[in-house]
Amino acid sequence: MTENPPGVTERQLGVSRPALVVTHLPEPEEVFGVGRLGAKELFKFAVGPSLIALGISIGSGEWLLGPQAVGQYGFVGVGWVILVSAILQTFYNVECSRYVIATGEVPVVGWGRVPPGYLFWVPISVFIIIFAFIAGGWASAAGQGVYALVHGVVPPAESTEPEWWAVALLVLVFLITASARRISRALELANWVMVSTILLGLLLIDLFVVPFSQWWEAIRGFVTPAAPPAGITATQIGALAGFTALASGLNWYVMGHYRDKGYGMGHRAGFIAGLRGERRELLASGVTFPEDERNAALWKRWYRLLLIDMWGVFFAGAMLGMLLPTILMAQAVEMSGRRPTQADVPTFVAGVLRAEYGPFLFYVALVLGVLILFSTQLGIFEAMVRVTTDAAHATSPRLRALIEGDPRRFYYPFMIVLLVIISIIIFQALPVSLVQWSANMSNLGALIYPFLLMYLNSRLPRAARPRWWHYVILVLNFLFFGFFFVNFIADFVGDPLLTF
Incomplete structure (x- = not known):
């Protein structure tokens, strides 16, 4: 590690957490092990975290909520919600990732630096993530697709076999992470294959x-x-807005992959290794860079890579991921003369294609549907485990001593516990109902985390701080997604704020 500049060793950011160690930013070529970072090297080595986010993105919103809304109500009055949501979320993703790259800390750890401190923000943030996604609608819907793929027919309403297939897919997620050397890299490679296959x-x-x-x-x-x-x-519009692109105010739960990828100060902070990988140190607290011309220039390079990854891959892929399934659903509705319901939306398109074009397109659509929902399942399930592991490892010296500084000793046992809990929950409700719950709970994050980001990012080294209009966009995230969450609660306890 490069020596700290004379007289500068630490920088306090926020409250209640240790000061950030100050050292130089690494060069991208150093991190990715290349002599020059050209276009080929960019896509081979630097692009990655956006693919994990995109694998989650092209899922519940794109295959369930978006097609269901378009299938029932058409594009006009619904489509603009998709576009606005995707734009706001991509800006929000950039701001979350800004903090990760500048400090090497994942967001759930960074929230602990905001008053009143980590004893409040870290556990409540873990709880919100688990509460939002533990319903497992993404897993249950994937199970429906596998059932149809195996039996050649959509599952009957009374069948529980789709839920057992969903459990099997959860086990597959465990096996993928357990067989990895570096978990984030395994997720990237899996999503390269799945996302490319899905979109093509x-x-x-x-x-x-x-x-x-x-x-x-x-x-x-x-x-x-x-x-x-x-x-x-x-409430339906709020669910669509919440799960278009990713998960509105809770997108931060995926942005920690920039640390494991080695972006900026993430290269200094370490990563979570898989069972096949060598044990790697994961710092309990972050690092940052000094305010000088050399580091300011390096920051600009890292920030450009982030923008390419987010706007060039994530945003473009998310819009295609919403456009392609929704127009297919709209055409399926027109061809069949009927509309999808909550019960049959995961396999609706495949059934219509079989009736019109025969079994080949039926099976192709089912395979694509399973890949779409499994990529979501892979990302969300792993992220719940990752967020909890990062939070526990960073804030509990007792836990670090118990696991001897190896986060894998917490990560994998907790994944098994979560697998059992989700496996029980998915037997309790229809997939789309579960997904709508998760999507509206995601909007809850928009009432909270934009303001925490403003606090943290305004205290970064000057070169890394956002411009004034970035704060305006964060407020727009609060207003847009926050409204839908407030409406969801009003609808849940009584009458919605708006009816159409």
């Missing part, structure tokens, strides 16, 4: 099945502000 497969089916008029109607719906269609509820 959907594009080919859409080009074959969907007429140009339907493509144009969807694109027009994305860019045309219009009142929500009659009959749709603000």
Whole structure:
């Protein structure tokens, strides 16, 4: 590690957590082990965390909530919600990642630096993540797809076999992480395969099945502000907004992968290794860089890589991931003359394609649906374990002593416990109901975390601090997604704030 500048060793950021050690930013070439970071090296080595986020993104919102909303109500009045949500969330992702790259701390640890301190923010943040995603709707929906793939028919309402397939997929997530040398890298490679297959497969089916008029109607719906269609509820719109792109105010739970990828100061902080990997040190507290010209120039390089990863891969992929399934659903509704329900939306398109074009497209659609929902399952399940592990490791010296500084000794046992709990929950409700609950709970994060980000990012080294308009966009996240959460609660306890 490079020596600290003379007279500068630590920088206090916020409250209740240890001061950040000050050292120089690494060069991207040093981190990725290349002589020059050109276009080829960029996509081979630097792109990655956005793919994990995108694998989650092209999932519950894109295959369940978006298609269900479009299938029932059309594009106009719904599409613009998708576009606004994706733009706001991508800006929000950048701000979350800014903190990670500048300090090497993942967000759940960083929240502990905001008054009143880590004893309040860290446990409550872990609770919100677990509470939002433990319902397991993404797992249950994937199980429905596997059932249809195995039996060639959509599952009957009374069958519990889809839930058992969902449990099997949870076990598969455990096996993927357990067989990895570096968990984040294994997730990246899995999502390279799944996301590429999903987008290419959907594009080919859409080009074959969907007429140009339907493509144009969807694109027009994305860019045309219009009142929500009659009959749709603000709770449905809130679920769509919450799970378009990623998870609105809770997106921070995935951005910690920039640390494990080695972006910026993440290279100094360490990562969580898989069972096959060598034990690696994971710092309990972060590091940051001095305020000088050399580090300011290096920060600009890291920030550009972040923008490429987020806007060039995540945003573009998320918009395609919402466009391609929704126009396919709209065409399926038109061809079949009926609309999807909460019970059959995971396999609705596949059933229509079989009736119109035969078994080949039926199985192709089912495979794509399973990949879409499994990529979400992989990312969300692992992230719940990761967030809890990072929080416990950073804030509990007693735990660090118990596991002898090896976070894997907490990570994998906790994953097994969570697997058992989710396996019980998914037998209790329909997948779309579970996903709508999770999506609206994600909007809760927008009432809280934009303001915590403002506090933290305004105290970073000057080169890394946001510009004034970044704060405006964070407030817009609060207003847009926060409204839908307040409406969700009002609807849950009585009457919604708005009806259409």
